[in-house]
Amino acid sequence: MTKTRASHFINLGPANRIIAIDTLSKTVTCEPSVTMEELVDALLPYNLVPAVVPEFKWLTVGGILAGAGLESSSFRYGQFGDLLIEATYILSNGQIIICSPTKNSDLFYRALGACGTFGLLIRATLNVLEVKSDCFVRCNYFRTNQPMENLTSLLQHDYVDAIVFSDYTVIITGERIDKLKLPKTAKIQTFSKAWNPWYYQHIKAVHSKSNLTMITEYVPLKDYLFRYDRGAFWMGRYIINPLQDKVQCYPRYIRNLLNLFPFGGYNILSRTLLAPIITTFSLYKRLHASPMSTIAETLFFQDIYIPKSKAKEFLTFLQSGTFFMEDGGILEPIWLCPIRSTLTSQKLSPHFWKNDRNDDQSFIDFGLWTHQSNWQIGSCSVRHATKALEEEAMRLGGRKMLYAHSYYSRDQWFSIYDVEWYKAMKRKWDPDYAWGDLYDKLISY
Ligand SMILES: Cc1cc2nc3c(=O)[nH]c(=O)nc-3n(C[C@H](O)[C@H](O)[C@H](O)COP(=O)(O)OP(=O)(O)OC[C@H]3O[C@@H](n4cnc5c(N)ncnc54)[C@H](O)[C@@H]3O)c2cc1C
Known part of the structure; x- marks a missing residue:
């Protein structure tokens, strides 16, 4: 059966103005397309910086609030969305709604992580931190x-x-x-x-x-x-050294030999000359220009938040060899980032803590980004690996960042997210589903 799905694209225009910086209250108000680099560049001259700066320069305020974003300060401050103090949305009926923890608070918290399915964010005010700009x-x-x-x-x-x-x-x-x-x-x-x-x-x-x-x-x-x-963490290596996967099983000295050739591997010459095409921005442009099937079947990109008490078990699973059975290889490198959970009603955020759990209330984000040489288009290997990962994460009480391919069945989705609550929110804020349904928007078939 072929499934099709309608997509609607909205051109936000530039929408990248910093509207106000308040050094007394330590807040910044901006439009949604402001990037992380623009935000940091605007704030540093005032000795301010967001407490959480997701680490790719071009990620936008709107995309991170509607999706997710964390950094190495997240064990203290949570996600980027936890810095939000006021947001303005356009609803599907054209109404403009301002929300905060005390005003339209259901929309304020629950639009975080909803991938734009309640409204279009047009303005955000965020808490920022005082720092020395030249520190x-x-x-x-x-x-x-x-x-x-x-x-x-x-x-x-x-x-x-x-x-x-x-x-x-x-x-x-x-x-x-x-x-x-x-x-x-x-x-x-x-x-x-x-x-x-x-x-x-x-x-x-x-x-x-x-x-x-x-x-x-x-x-x-x-x-x-x-x-x-x-280098986008390590994703740039697949451009700078396309042989990387194929030589993983060879002894280290042979792998190191590759680095002696100017364009045969990672070295000062190749990374300097190829610099313009290995920024995250440029790698993403290439990614988005690739056919969806190529991405789905050859690249494995996932961020997954696992409760801290289960993180060791999850790492063992990733390194056990049962996960990447085909060539016996293990996933390497893996990024680990501790993150404080939220007890607010951000029911769609990956760091949302369900009240029924009472062990240690924090997560470790596992950043898993790889491409294996034996993953060919049509082999379904990435899909199998993703499903195995989803099942293990569900078993351990973990949640994914929803930017990547997901294969949850409706039953699995219902067991992770409170779907009745989601439907009630849709009835209130987007009754005609003009902004789409989250499951339909995210799940790959
Ligand atoms: C390989 C890879 C590695 C990653 N690593 C990290 C990491 O280490 N740390 C981290 O924090 N994040 C990471 N991310 C995740 C990234 O932060 C999220 O995907 C983020 O949501 C992307 O932001 P964006 O600006 O690119 O938004 P987009 O991808 O353009 O949009 C994200 C979602 O938000 C919606 N949206 C965008 N703008 C608006 C708006 N104005 N109003 C309403 N909805 C809107 C879009 O429809 C979409 O559903 C990674 C992603 C990838 C692919």
Whole structure:
């Protein structure tokens, strides 16, 4: 059976004005198409920054509020949506509604994560944080073989995330530090220049060159916030080194040989000359220009929030070999980002905490982005892997960020999300389903 689905595209125009910055109340009001980089650039001159800055420069305020967004400060502040204090929506009948925690609060909380299915966001006011615009982040790179135990005991910092490599994990903690307080011997590292290393490659390199379990360096704040932008975490490697998957099973010295060739792998020449096409913005343009079937069948992109108490079990599942059975390979690298749950009624957000659970109320986001050489169009391997992941995450009480392919059956969907509540909200705010239904919008067939 072929299923079809109507799509409606709305051109928001530029809609990228910063409307107001209030240094006294520490808030910013802006239009929905303002990107994370534009927001940070507008706020830093006032010594302000959003407490959570999802790490790709071009992600927009509207897209993140309607979808989801987190960062290494999320263990303290939650999602980007938790910074919201007022939002303005256009309903499908043309009515303009202003909402906040005290005014139309059901729409305020529940439009977060609803992917635009209640209304079109046209304006948002967000809380921001006071920082020194020229400050640095002192990054400690801590190598461990016990990521979960360590990750959850390091939460006194400003930033915490981790990268799981095949043979060890590096936990990264960060503290904002005044420029004037930088130690004289401080090692300064940047990530924004074309010739700079990609962040995950850098982390790997500093640890492979040293026997120390902890290495410290200092990164300018904006470089830190967008450290994963160049190379899009590690997705850029499939462009810079298309052979990467195929040589994974060869010994390390053979893999390293590839890096000696100017365009044969990741090196200063290739990443400098190919810089314009390996920004996240450029990689996404290529992604969106690809046929949906190619994306669905060759790329595995998922972010999945697992309750902290179950995170170790989930990591074991990912690394067990039962997940990627076809070539016996394991998923590597994996991004881990701890995130505080929300107790507000953001029923569609991945960090929504159902009241019936009373264990530790936080999650670990698992960022899983890969492409395996044996995944061919028509093989359904990615679909099988995604379904296996969805089932395991459901079993452990986890939720996905809903930006990627999902294959939940209606029964599974009903067990994760409160569908009766969703229908009641639709009756109130979009009775004709002009903005579509969330399940129909997101589920792949
Ligand atoms: C490979 C990959 C890696 C990712 N990694 C991370 C990560 O590490 N951290 C992180 O925080 N996020 C990550 N994301 C997720 C990303 O933050 C979300 O997908 C986010 O929602 C995308 O924002 P966008 O601006 O691109 O919006 P879009 O993708 O354009 O839109 C997202 C949703 O919001 C709706 N929408 C957009 N604008 C409006 C509006 N004005 N009013 C109402 N609805 C609207 C759209 O219809 C759509 O349903 C990743 C995504 C991918 C594909």
